[in-house]
Amino acid sequence: MTPTADLDEFRATVRAWCDEHVPSDWRRAQTDVDDEQFVDFQKWWFQELRAAGFAVPHWPREWGGGMSVAEQIILYRELAAHDAPRLVLAFVGIHHAASTLLAAGTQEQLQRHLPAILGGEIWVQGFSEPEAGSDLASLRTSARRDGDSYVINGQKLWASGGMHADWCLLLARTDPDAAKRKGISYFLLDMSTAGVDVRPIRNAIGESHFCEIFLNDVKIPAANLVGAENAGWQVAQATLGAERGLTMLELAERLGHAGFRWLVEACRRGRLIEDAVVQDKLAQFDIEITGLRGLCRDLVERSETGTAGAADASVVKLFYSELLQRLTDFGAEIGGLAAHTQLTKPISSGWESGSWVLDFIGSWEWTIPGGSSEIQRTIIGERGLGLPREPSAVG
Amino acid sequence: MSGKFKEFHDELRSVASDLLAKDAAVDWPLLAEAGWTGLEAPENLGGAGAGFGEVAVVLQEMGRAATRSAYIGGTVLSVGTLIALQPSATRDALLSDVATGAVRTAVALSRDGQDVDPSAPFRIESSSAGLRITGRSEFVPDADGADRLLLLANAADVPVVVVATAQASGLSVTPQPVVDETRRLSVVVADGVMVDESSVWRFDGDPGTRVRRLLDRAAVAVACDSVGLAEAMLSATVSYAAVRHQFGRPIGSFQAVKHACADMLVRISVARQLVSAAVEAIADDRTDAATAASMAKSYATAAAVDVVGKAMQLHGGIGYTWESGIHVYLKRAALNRSLFGSPAAHRKQLAQRYSQGT
Numbered sequence: 139m140t141p142t143a144d145l146d147e148f149r150a151t152v153r154a155w156c157d158e159h160v161p162s163d164w165r166r167a168q169t170d171v172d173d174e175q176f177v178d179f180q181k182w183w184f185q186e187l188r189a190a191g192f193a194v195p196h197w198p199r200e201w202g203g204g205m206s207v208a209e210q211i212i213l214y215r216e217l218a219a220h221d222a223p224r225l226v227l228a229f230v231g232i233h234h235a236a237s238t239l240l241a242a243g244t245q246e247q248l249q250r251h252l253p254a255i256l257g258g259e260i261w262v263q264g265f266s267e268p269e270a271g272s273d274l275a276s277l278r279t280s281a282r283r284d285g286d287s288y289v290i291n292g293q294k295l296w297a298s299g300g301m302h303a304d305w306c307l308l309l310a311r312t313d314p315d316a317a318k319r320k321g322i323s324y325f326l327l328d329m330s331t332a333g334v335d336v337r338p339i340r341n342a343i344g345e346s347h348f349c350e351i352f353l354n355d356v357k358i359p360a361a362n363l364v365g366a367e368n369a370g371w372q373v374a375q376a377t378l379g380a381e382r383g384l385t386m387l388e389l390a391e392r393l394g395h396a397g398f399r400w401l402v403e404a405c406r407r408g409r410l411i412e413d414a415v416v417q418d419k420l421a422q423f424d425i426e427i428t429g430l431r432g433l434c435r436d437l438v439e440r441s442e443t444g445t446a447g448a449a450d451a452s453v454v455k456l457f458y459s460e461l462l463q464r465l466t467d468f469g470a471e472i473g474g475l476a477a478h479t480q481l482t483k484p485i486s487s488g489w490e491s492g493s494w495v496l497d498f499i500g501s502w503e504w505t506i507p508g509g510s511s512e513i514q515r516t517i518i519g520e521r522g523l524g525l526p527r528e529p530s531a532v533g
Numbered sequence: 534m535s536g537k538f539k540e541f542h543d544e545l546r547s548v549a550s551d552l553l554a555k556d557a558a559v560d561w562p563l564l565a566e567a568g569w570t571g572l573e574a575p576e577n578l579g580g581a582g583a584g585f586g587e588v589a590v591v592l593q594e595m596g597r598a599a600t601r602s603a604y605i606g607g608t609v610l611s612v613g614t615l616i617a618l619q620p621s622a623t624r625d626a627l628l629s630d631v632a633t634g635a636v637r638t639a640v641a642l643s644r645d646g647q648d649v650d651p652s653a654p655f656r657i658e659s660s661s662a663g664l665r666i667t668g669r670s671e672f673v674p675d676a677d678g679a680d681r682l683l684l685l686a687n688a689a690d691v692p693v694v695v696v697a698t699a700q701a702s703g704l705s706v707t708p709q710p711v712v713d714e715t716r717r718l719s720v721v722v723a724d725g726v727m728v729d730e731s732s733v734w735r736f737d738g739d740p741g742t743r744v745r746r747l748l749d750r751a752a753v754a755v756a757c758d759s760v761g762l763a764e765a766m767l768s769a770t771v772s773y774a775a776v777r778h779q780f781g782r783p784i785g786s787f788q789a790v791k792h793a794c795a796d797m798l799v800r801i802s803v804a805r806q807l808v809s810a811a812v813e814a815i816a817d818d819r820t821d822a823a824t825a826a827s828m829a830k831s832y833a834t835a836a837a838v839d840v841v842g843k844a845m846q847l848h849g850g851i852g853y854t855w856e857s858g859i860h861v862y863l864k865r866a867a868l869n870r871s872l873f874g875s876p877a878a879h880r881k882q883l884a885q886r887y888s889q890g891t
Contacts, residue, residue: 402887411888420887421880425807425828432806453802456795512788518798519791523771526786 149212155190156220164223165484165491176485177302180227181258183486187225188256192217194232196384198240201252207442210384211435218391223486227299231261233385234378235307238324242365242373247326251305262303264294264327264351265374271295272513274309275318275371279353281310281325288312288325288363290333290356296507300336300349303329308358313368324370326362333357343483343500382451383438386458389488390434393462394427397490401465404472404494419468426461433457449522456514459504462489466501469494538586545590553598557715561603565634570608573616574632578625585613585750585816589757589808596761596869599861601715603637605754606675610640613750614683617743618694618734627681627696639676640683641721642747646672649752649827649874649882651744655686655695655723657733664733666695666703666726672872676706676719684723685744688733692740696732703727713864746818749826751873753811756829759837759869760801760808762862766844767797769859773848790847797840804833824886827879834870841866 161167168179187193188202195210197203205213225232232255239248251259270277279292290310297306306327313321327334333356338346365373402411402420410416433454440446466489470477473494483493489504490497505511519525552567553559564570572587574580581587588609595604608631615628630636644654655668666686676682682704684695697704703726709718736743771794774785784790811829814822841863845852852859870876 405887414881417884417887418877418880421831421883424883425832425880426803428810428828429803429806429832432810433802436806449798453799457799457803512792515792515795516788518795519785522798523767523794524775525771525791525794526775526783528786528788529782 145208145212148209149216152192152213152216153220155192156216156222159186159190160217160220160222165221165487168223168484168486170482171485173302177227179223179486180225183223184225184228184258193225193228194236194256197232197236197252201236201240201248202256207438211387211438214384214388215391218388218395221396224388224392224488226486227260227302228255228258229385230263230299230303230307231255231259231305234263235261235305238307238364238373242324244361246361247364251326254304259304260299260302262297262300262306262329262349262351264297264300264306264308266296266507267293268295272510275322277309277311277322279308279310280314281312281323281358283312283360283367284357286360287357288323288360290325290327290353290358292353294351294353295339295348297336297349297351298347300329300351301338301346303336305329306351309370309374312370316368319371321368322370322374323367324364324373325358326364327356327358328362331356331358341500342502343496345485382455383434383441383446386451386454387431387434387438389458390427390430392488393458393465393490394431396492397465397488398424398427400490400492401469401472404469404477404492408472408474410472416472423461423465423468426457430454430457430461447522449518452509452514452517452522455508456511456518459501459511459514462504463498463501466490466494466498470498541583542587542590545587546594549591549594550597553594553600557599558601559595559604561607561634561637564602564604564608569604570612570634571632572608573612574628575616578629578632580612580629580632586812589753589812589816592754592757593761593764596758596763596865597765599715599762599765599858599865601717603639603675603678603717605751605758606639606673606717607631607637607679609754610642610674610747610751611638611683613747614640614642614694617736617738617747619737621734623731624734636681637675637679638681638683639673639679639719639721640685640747641670641673641676642685642744642751643873644670646670646718647871647874647878649748649878651692651741651748653685653687653692653744655684657686657688657693657695662727664728664730666697666723666728668723670721672709672718673706673721674872675717676721677708677717679706682706682721684721685747686733692736692744694734694736695728696734697723697726697728701726701728711868713861713868715861715865716868745823746815748873749811749822750815752826752830752879753808753815755869755872756804756808756811756826756833759834759866760804762866762869763797763801763804763833763837763840766841766859766862767794767801770794770797770844770847777849784847793843793847797843800836800840804829804836807832824883827874827882830874831876831879831883834866835876837866838863838870 194203195205267277281288281290308325308327311321312323333354335352337350339348340346405411477494480493483491483496569591571580572583576582611631654670658665682697686695703724705722706719777784807829811825814825845859
């Protein structure tokens with residue numbers, strides 16, 4: 139454990155850095171920008187953080203990370219307190235791609251990709267399909283071995299940031315005859331390969347960061363297989379939950395700082411702050427956010443010591459998603475008609491940008507993807523509480 | 534929490550859980566024998582020199598077992614009050630007696646048992662015959678049967694504690710039966726009780742802060758109890774849902790039941806975080822203790838009512854019977870929610886920060 143005095147010093151360092159480096163006007167500047175400006179801004183901010191040693195604090199020291207959990211908690215708190223931009227574009231690369239490779243990748247794969255991610259390589263997750271959403275294991279995209287390569291055919295959906303991605307984490311079926319979780323393999327796909335076609339899908343708030351990825355006779359070298367053939371499901375499962383602690387901690391801290399502050403300000407602007415019902419709602423949100431922050435800190439610490447329960451990450455994801463939805467709903471109500479005139483929201487912000495109506499509509503992006511709230515409840519019931527499975531359970 | 538503390542807590546929890554499982558009611562001598570009355574008192578006064586964190590473990594286990602005992606009034610509030618007072622030979626002697634269980638006391642802290650505003654329920658007036666105590670405090674835990682009463686009183690607008698024997702003339706303790714049969718509450722009335730100056734004990738440090746902290750302590754104590762009883766009900770519901778069959782399958786395999794259990798766990802998980810943060814804030818006497826206490830009391834006691842209500846629902850017809858005992862938990866959870874400030878009252882306290890600027 140890092141001594142308290144060292145943590146205080148670290149906190150002071152992060153604060154000083156934030157004061158100097160977090161651009162004060164980025165929200166305004168990042169509203170109504172085109173894709174290219176967004177990507178440039180994200181890549182610039184990533185390199186700023188990287189130069190300070192703050193981009194990948196959770197990575198092992200030899201790859202450029204090595205911060206203690208206590209330090210990471212402080213880092214994310216301070217970034218949230220200073221309302222720093224979020225790393226939206228680098229997210230899959232620094233979290234999912236890196237943790238997958240660190241857990242199951244070969245030395246060559248690590249050498250090839252981790253430095254490149256630090257250099258700004260963008261990743262996308264190619265898991266979901268039109269017929270495999272909540273029931274991810276029923277995915278159909280096929281990978282057929284052909285000499286030193288696999289030939290991929292199929293279609294991926296909801297690949298966030300797909301049009302900017304250099305590489306894709308791809309799940310595909312290598313054994314069509316095996317039980318559905320036992321015939322899946324995990325690949326690294328270079329998005330510039332022939333036969334890869336990316337088409338953006340407009341979401342409910344009009345943004346197009348989700349993509350469809352069409353894969354037509356796409357060749358992936360066998361060296362880009364992660365883990366053993368047909369062990370892809372286990373590889374994916376092992377890294378999904380472990381990542382949730384820190385990424386959720388960051389979001390919870392943002393909700394607790396800028397998010398709640400804007401909600402209070404919205405109530406003040408609407409001259410509703412003295413209203414007893416409004417005060418009660420604010421206090422309720424304040425309490426729930428405080429509880430969420432505690433849960434996230436707990437999850438991060440337990441993940442580190444290997445004592446996290448099988449459904450702890452699901453508890454956090456479910457609670458955050460629904461709290462975000464209720465909070466943005468309240469913001470939209472309090473914001474009144476004025477909130478409806480905010481037709482855009484700053485990209486690079488958190489899920490509560492203060493454009494309340496868009497935030498509210500956008501909150502379904504939390505309750506549906508990444509295992510919908512219904513799936514999370516089933517996981518909590520079965521893995522967390524040990525309740526019996528559905529009799530028709532398959533796979 | 535460091536490893537050593539965690540080990541001690543686990544040990545305490547396991548001992549408490551075993552002992553409390555034996556009987557729904559735990560008499561005062563047994564509480565003393567277990568060492569729970571003296572957990573927080575200093576070692577030189579016969580206590581264990583532990584802290585509120587350890588007391589919280591016992592409280593949670595008592596909630597889990599829906600234990601009938603005088604622990605909240607006789608120990609948690611009494612010891613909390615006595616250690617907040619200026620040390621003196623008489624204070625130390627009483628603290629020692631309370632810690633060893635030789636004497637049982639109760640604390641009359643608030644006018645109505647639910648006011649979050651720290652205004653003393655009693656007042657002291659000087660008369661030619663001496664000091665005269667008047668006032669009324671309702672829903673005082675474990676006052677009935679106490680040897681002495683600690684009355685929070687105003688002496689010229691400064692809160693102090695008056696120590697009166699239960700037999701004092703003009704002092705009455707009348708039980709107030711409530712729907713929850715696991716708690717003993719009483720109305721304490723002082724109608725011109727005459728005491729001398731040596732019975733008036735002053736707070737150590739700022740009296741206003743000390744009183745605030747006592748109310749916070751009371752609120753958090755109840756929140757600990759609510760977490761324990763909610764955990765017990767979730768556990769009972771999960772066990773029942775795994776064995777009870779309808780339509781040819783365990784009811785726990787139905788999503789409607791499973792998801793309801795998941796929601797119970799989520800609420801309890803959040804409550805645990807808030808309560809352990811509040812326990813720590815009280816134990817360390819931190820300046821943010823009032824905020825942490827209001828958050829914990831508001832969330833945990835409301836969540837417990839929801840959780841136990843859901844437990845009754847998911848147990849079906851059997852859950853509604855007297856025999857099942859779930860009603861005991863539901864009544865206790867509902868009482869906990871009201872005692873020492875409703876969730877709404879605590880949220881109102883918290884909300885003062887928003888209009889004043891966060």
